[in-house]
Amino acid sequence: MKRALGLAILGAALITAGVAIGDTVSDAQKSVDQRVAAMKEMGGKVNEAFQLSATNAADARTKLAAAFAIAQSIPSRFPAGTADGDPGVTTRALPKIWSDQGGFQKAADGLVAALKTTDAKLAANDGAGADAAFGDVRKACGTCHETYRGKAK
Ligand code: HEC
Numbered sequence: 001m002k003r004a005l006g007l008a009i010l011g012a013a014l015i016t017a018g019v020a021i022g023d024t025v026s027d028a029q030k031s032v033d034q035r036v037a038a039m040k041e042m043g044g045k046v047n048e049a050f051q052l053s054a055t056n057a058a059d060a061r062t063k064l065a066a067a068f069a070i071a072q073s074i075p076s077r078f079p080a081g082t083a084d085g086d087p088g089v090t091t092r093a094l095p096k097i098w099s100d101q102g103g104f105q106k107a108a109d110g111l112v113a114a115l116k117t118t119d120a121k122l123a124a125n126d127g128a129g130a131d132a133a134f135g136d137v138r139k140a141c142g143t144c145h146e147t148y149r150g151k152a153k
Pocket of ligand 1: 039040138149
């Protein structure tokens with residue numbers, strides 16, 4: 001009886017250890033978590049810039065600059081081994097990002113260009129132009145997501 005209990009405790013300890021190992025965040029998952037956080041921050045900065053654009057172009061441009069820096073970093077945030085289907089990662093990043101790197105880079109460049117145009121319109125105090133440019137920024141987000149981002153996990 002004692003022995004059986006001892007084995008049961010040992011078994012429970014092993015299961016606990018297994019859970020602990022499973023909880024260790026892989027480097028690949030860290031990359032994913034960091035880029036998701038960066039994407040969210042970028043979206044937040046674009047929204048803040050948009051809200052400010054009608055009343056305070058200078059502050060809007062500061063927010064936009066932060067979004068711009070993240071946009072430029074997008075291609076570098078997708079190292080090998082971080083695709084949906086790779087072991088140890090939960091991500092919406094489709095393998096197409098790696099099989100079509102030129103297209104992915106182009107989609108990132110499209111966002112960078114749209115942000116640049118938006119900044120130029122704000123600098124020129126062209127409100128209508130800035131509104132249209134913000135629309136193009138959102139389109140650039142969608143263009144990439146449609147092709148390279150899978151379903152929510
Ligand atoms: C060049 C491609 C590309 C562009 C441009 C892009 N994204 Fe993403 N975005 C992705 C990919 C791929 C993911 C999925 C990342 C992952 O799960 O590892 C993602 C994820 C996100 C997420 C995380 C939420 C989630 O779980 O999907 C947000 C928020 C987001 N993007 C917002 C934006 C916004 C806002 C813009 C435009 C200002 C933008 N993205 C532009 C490719 C892009």
